[in-house]
Amino acid sequence: MRYLVWLLRLVVFIIVLLFALKNTGPxxxxxxxxxxxxxxxxxxxxxxxxxxxxxxxxLIAAPAVLRARREKARLRRDIARLEEKNRQLPAAPAEAMAPETVAPMAPL
Known part of the structure; x- marks a missing residue:
């Protein structure tokens, strides 16, 4: 895939170079x-x-890029805060519960 991309770049460069050489008139x-x-x-x-x-x-794209970077940094801070909060919670019980204890089955 990498060679295909470089081949495509070379073809585009040659086309642009030939176009430039044909348009040198004053x-x-x-x-x-x-x-x-x-x-x-x-x-x-x-x-x-x-x-x-x-x-x-x-110049036109710069505000959107900066806004996206700020949002990305904010989301990373939120993830770190939530992970820290999750680490501080007590551990869940090790034994498995029967489904009836969580939500009793309705009578038939």
Whole structure:
């Protein structure tokens, strides 16, 4: 399975590399207020937009990740507290009880 994952990663890397090599032509970038940057390779523009997208995605996902970590820590504390409480309880009786002693059978 591990080799299959690495093979898939290699195939994706080769496809992205070939795509990058095919898109090296110069482009003009138009910003607001008439500001223009000329002759920028297309792959550079694509890479910058990709990195900005990743950064924005991580920034948006950060609160949910932090909330999940806090919840996980709280649940671990609760488990530890309950396990400690369970250790302090007296031991259960060793002999088995007959079902009739717990809940008497109803008459037929």
């Amino acid at each position: 482009v003009d970038i138009n910003f607001f207020a008439g500001h223009v940057v000329t002759d920028v390779p297309l792959i550079v523009v694509m890479l910058v937009v990709f990195v900005l997208g990743i950064a924005l995605g991580l």
